[in-house]
Amino acid sequence: MKRLLLAAASGGLFGLGLMVSGMTNPAKVQGWLDFLGDWDPTLAFVLGGAILPMFLAWRYAEGRRPALGGSFPAKPDPVIDRNLVLGSAMFGVGWGLAGLCPGPAMASIGYGNPHVWLFVASMIAGMAVTPWTRRKLDALPAKG
Amino acid sequence: MYMDWVYGLVGGLMIGGAAALFLLGNGRIMGASGLIGGVVDGSGRGNLGERLAFLGGLVGAPLIAVLLRGGPPETELTGNAAALVAAGLLVGIGTRLANGCTSGHGVCGISRLSLRGIVATAVYLAAGAVSLYVFRHMLGAV
Numbered sequence: 001m002k003r004l005l006l007a008a009a010s011g012g013l014f015g016l017g018l019m020v021s022g023m024t025n026p027a028k029v030q031g032w033l034d035f036l037g038d039w040d041p042t043l044a045f046v047l048g049g050a051i052l053p054m055f056l057a058w059r060y061a062e063g064r065r066p067a068l069g070g071s072f073p074a075k076p077d078p079v080i081d082r083n084l085v086l087g088s089a090m091f092g093v094g095w096g097l098a099g100l101c102p103g104p105a106m107a108s109i110g111y112g113n114p115h116v117w118l119f120v121a122s123m124i125a126g127m128a129v130t131p132w133t134r135r136k137l138d139a140l141p142a143k144g
Numbered sequence: 145m146y147m148d149w150v151y152g153l154v155g156g157l158m159i160g161g162a163a164a165l166f167l168l169g170n171g172r173i174m175g176a177s178g179l180i181g182g183v184v185d186g187s188g189r190g191n192l193g194e195r196l197a198f199l200g201g202l203v204g205a206p207l208i209a210v211l212l213r214g215g216p217p218e219t220e221l222t223g224n225a226a227a228l229v230a231a232g233l234l235v236g237i238g239t240r241l242a243n244g245c246t247s248g249h250g251v252c253g254i255s256r257l258s259l260r261g262i263v264a265t266a267v268y269l270a271a272g273a274v275s276l277y278v279f280r281h282m283l284g285a286v
Binding site: 003004005006007008009010011012013014015016017018019020021022023024025026027028030033034035036037040041042043044045046047048049050051052053054055056057058060061065066067068069070071072073075076078079080083084085086087088089090091092093094095096097098099100101102103105106107108109110111112113115116118119120121122123124125126127128129130131133134137 | 149152156163166168169170171180194195198203205218221222223235241259263264268274280
């Protein structure tokens, strides 16, 4: 029960943070990506502000265990594979096109804009077909 | 807009605080795409309750804020249905293939100096900038 409450509190704080920071407004995200147009630096402050508490949290976590039991996730091997690069590139193209990434899209479901709902439904459909896409990609030769 | 960076910084600290809470309490990475994707494709069956609780908070807290303040904040999103569907599919498939998005790779990955997080963030930022340039300045689509 404690795990569920803390998860809900964390999700809630995340959603409110996205709202306060302005990141649920696609125009602001696109403003950050518009380096050659009317550039908006806000996202840098958001990312910087978010990384700071997490940097401290990772330091604190060293040699400790999570408060509600279990263990901290191991640091992934520093392997840069095709799926990481290809997936991030695809994500970036979609991000630039709509100005929405998964967190802010979810956080703005309650804004009542059907265009957000269409994006979220498409994103979920994309996630649903990814295991199949991944199998197809992994079947291709490593250098293709 | 003037003072937007203050809201950005405060909101950012809240986002990082949420991620720190989830890490130090539940021992989990706060990655939006992973938390959603695990529910969608069934890979997160083992901790489904925790995922749904997190997503409930993520959707519910802003919804309550909208009800309390009497309306959503001002947002501007394209109304082009084809662009929204294409962008949604690309974001959905891309973040799951790469195992992370802005929160997982960006916030949680960079802060532990994970090479994968740093590379992923560099790639999606660059791809996002190129994408916006093409769709906005070359095609005038968004």
